[in-house]
Amino acid sequence: MIPAELKESLQKHIASIDHPRELVVDVMFAVQDYYGYLNDEAVEEVAELLDMSPVEVEQLATFYTFIYREPVGKYVIHVCDSLVCWMEGHESLLDRLIGKLGINLGETTPDGMFSLLPVCCIGYCDRAPAIMINKKVYGPLTIDTLDDILEKLRAEA
Amino acid sequence: MMHYPQVLFQNRKPDRIATLEEYRQSGGYQALADVIRNYTSKKVQEVLVDAILLGRGGAAFPAGRKLMTVADEAPYPRYIVCNADEMEPGTFKDRVMIHADPHMIIEGMVIDAYGAKAEKGIIFIRPEYESAARILEREIEIARKEGFLGKNILGSDFNFDIAVHRSAGRYICGEVTAQLNALMGKRANPQQPPPYPTEKGLWNLPTVLQNVETLANIPHIIKNGAEWYKSLALTESGAGTKLFSVSGKVNNPGCFELPMGIKLSEIIEIHAGGMTEGSEYKACLPGGASTRFLPREFYDIELDFDTLRDVGHRLGTGAIMVFDQKTCLVAATLNLVEFFARESCGWCTPCREGLPYIRDLLRRLERGQGEEEYIPMLQQMSKHLWSAYCAFAPGAVSPVESLVTYFEDEIREHISQKQCPFK
Numbered sequence: 001m002i003p004a005e006l007k008e009s010l011q012k013h014i015a016s017i018d019h020p021r022e023l024v025v026d027v028m029f030a031v032q033d034y035y036g037y038l039n040d041e042a043v044e045e046v047a048e049l050l051d052m053s054p055v056e057v058e059q060l061a062t063f064y065t066f067i068y069r070e071p072v073g074k075y076v077i078h079v080c081d082s083l084v085c086w087m088e089g090h091e092s093l094l095d096r097l098i099g100k101l102g103i104n105l106g107e108t109t110p111d112g113m114f115s116l117l118p119v120c121c122i123g124y125c126d127r128a129p130a131i132m133i134n135k136k137v138y139g140p141l142t143i144d145t146l147d148d149i150l151e152k153l154r155a156e157a
Numbered sequence: 158m159m160h161y162p163q164v165l166f167q168n169r170k171p172d173r174i175a176t177l178e179e180y181r182q183s184g185g186y187q188a189l190a191d192v193i194r195n196y197t198s199k200k201v202q203e204v205l206v207d208a209i210l211l212g213r214g215g216a217a218f219p220a221g222r223k224l225m226t227v228a229d230e231a232p233y234p235r236y237i238v239c240n241a242d243e244m245e246p247g248t249f250k251d252r253v254m255i256h257a258d259p260h261m262i263i264e265g266m267v268i269d270a271y272g273a274k275a276e277k278g279i280i281f282i283r284p285e286y287e288s289a290a291r292i293l294e295r296e297i298e299i300a301r302k303e304g305f306l307g308k309n310i311l312g313s314d315f316n317f318d319i320a321v322h323r324s325a326g327r328y329i330c331g332e333v334t335a336q337l338n339a340l341m342g343k344r345a346n347p348q349q350p351p352p353y354p355t356e357k358g359l360w361n362l363p364t365v366l367q368n369v370e371t372l373a374n375i376p377h378i379i380k381n382g383a384e385w386y387k388s389l390a391l392t393e394s395g396a397g398t399k400l401f402s403v404s405g406k407v408n409n410p411g412c413f414e415l416p417m418g419i420k421l422s423e424i425i426e427i428h429a430g431g432m433t434e435g436s437e438y439k440a441c442l443p444g445g446a447s448t449r450f451l452p453r454e455f456y457d458i459e460l461d462f463d464t465l466r467d468v469g470h471r472l473g474t475g476a477i478m479v480f481d482q483k484t485c486l487v488a489a490t491l492n493l494v495e496f497f498a499r500e501s502c503g504w505c506t507p508c509r510e511g512l513p514y515i516r517d518l519l520r521r522l523e524r525g526q527g528e529e530e531y532i533p534m535l536q537q538m539s540k541h542l543w544s545a546y547c548a549f550a551p552g553a554v555s556p557v558e559s560l561v562t563y564f565e566d567e568i569r570e571h572i573s574q575k576q577c578p579f580k
Contacts, residue, residue, distance in 0.1 A: 019360060021342030025325045050342070059344050063502075064325030066284045082246040083446060084404045084478055086492045120328055120496055121246035121446075122285045125404035125478070126411045135287050 002034050002045055010049055020050050024060060028067050037068040065119060073108045073115040075153055078132040082121035088128040088140065096143050100150060113157060114150075159427065162389060164398050165373050166414040169257040174292055177299050180260040186305055188379035189264050192271055193313045196379075198224075201272035205375065207383035209396040213250075214240055214331070214368030215445065215473045216548070217462045220375075224272045226355040227363045235275035236364040237317075238340070239266055239372055241282040241289070242324055242331045245445035246496060247476035250400035251369040253412040255289040258373070259296040263319065265372030267305060268379060270317040273365045278319035281336055284326045294321050328500035332547055333366050335502065346504040347547035370400050392418030395461030399472075403429040405479035406436045417461045421451065424460075425479060436481035440563070444473020446493050447552025449559035450486065471555070485579035487571055490560045491519040497553035505546035508553070511538050515557055522568060525576035532568060535561055 010027055014020045027049055031042045038061050047054040061067045079094050098104060101114050108115040124130040130139025138149055168175035168183050192201060205221030212218045227235065243251040266278055282290045297319050300306045308316045322340060329335045330345045337358050339345035358364025374397055378386045387396045395417030401424055404410040409430030432438055440450045448471045458464060465472045480489060498512040515538050518531050539554035570578045
């Protein structure tokens with residue numbers, strides 16, 4: 001269960017809006033932030049808050065890129081695989097990430113530190129090849145600068 | 158280098174946004190004050206029509222005409238939605254625009270609202286642009302404190318306020334009717350008009366949806382007039398400036414504000430710093446992933462919506478992705494179709510089934526397992542995509558169709574050599 005404090009603040013926000021369903025993405029994000037991902041219990045809680053059925057929330061939760069129905073690592077690495085990043089060397093970045101982290105796309109490292117996911121054009125084509133880590137953009141990257149970023153994140157964790 | 162007038166980017170700085178103070182010093186919010194004192198909503202619509210302001214999100218629909226489709230007797234409250242869900246591959250102009258001068262967008266939105274007699278505004282923004290969402294929220298609050306937003310704007314009886322709506326990320330949300338469903342907390346499937354959103358949009362109320370760049374143009378058109386706006390373009394058929402996002406095999410990728418009608422070759426050679434060392438121009442996609450490859454024969458074409466349409470192409474979002482002679486366009490098209498197949502909402506059959514089919518053909522071709530008969534199959538399946546439910550699908554096959562039109566030889570080399578000739 002989400003803490004009472006979070007629930008109350010969400011309820012307050014929802015009550016202030018003409019059409020509460022407009023807030024469903026915000027509520028999913030808030031509940032996801034608490035659990036780390038949107039688990040089954042979270043789907044039901046979101047549904048209850050917004051007077052929706054769990055299946056209505058589920059079809060949104062599984063639709064959106066940034067809602068996670070499975071546990072993810074402390075750092076979620078989104079690797080842009082659209083055209084410009086592809087042209088500028090996305091594949092070698094991805095190979096490096098897979099090699100270094102020992103996981104494939106869609107997986108999380110056993111220590112719960114990193115998840116690796118593909119993402120569509122993130123709108124930083126002028127800085128290709130680019131990736132996002134917890135929604136922060138890094139680019140243009142080389143294998144070396146990518147290694148440095150991973151080392152730094154591990155050291156900070 | 159040729160320097161052109163900077164209108165949307167006049168206050169652009171390398172490392173931060175223009176503050177409200179700076180925006181006002183450049184004449185910001187004067188247009189709004191003038192509109193509120195001296196304009197009817199009809200007059201706002203007419204000026205935008207006269208200026209030939211065409212939607213910058215890719216569809217090039219006349220912004221003033223869109224306002225006119227809101228009927229006089231239409232119900233209230235009416236909505237203005239600013240589409241900042243910029244997700245067309247290659248396109249990053251709206252991100253740059255928001256990070257350059259957020260108040261220009263806010264002012265444009267308020268004037269647009271005045272033209273539609275709308276009182277509710279929503280900025281729909283993709284999650285990858287979280288910093289832009291925060292900037293907008295902060296600057297909206299500042300504008301509200303100054304009386305440019307909220308109740309009784311600048312002392313008048315006109316009320317309009319803006320909320321920022323964060324999306325959770327999906328390409329189809331950029332499509333108008335899908336975006337409205339997303340806003341209403343539904344799965345973002347497109348809906349086929351009629352009714353049009355300006356008649357029955359959000360919660361069945363009139364809703365005018367405009368792109369970030371389109372809105373940013375509005376204050377300048379009001380301030381300087383339709384004739385001035387048209388005169389900014391280098392071509393007779395164009396009007397205004399355009400934010401071009403340039404990427405790929407050029408030395409200086411970036412977003413440039415240039416006159417409509419500028420030559421493609423000038424953008425590449427001058428503004429984007431020329432092709433990278435050892436690269437020669439082979440083709441570009443002129444307006445994002447859902448436009449057609451422009452081969453060498455169009456290298457000197459003047460870019461505006463009409464000039465491209467006249468040769469069977471589209472300017473789209475003006476996102477120019479440049480390919481050189483070493484880039485395999487079969488592989489590039491495969492990358493685009495992978496993107497479209499992943500992002501298809503899956504609602505209608507031609508798109509849901511057709512894109513994976515095309516992807517499979519292109520994968521085989523790229524791996525050297527292609528057959529001669531795949532070429533007509535690509536054409537036929539692309540044609541089927543035109544009967545899909547929304548504009549997404551015809552856009553998705555634009556690169557495929559133009560690959561066959563202009564680069565059939567390259568496909569054939571993959572077949573005859575039984576491998577990708579670029580590897």
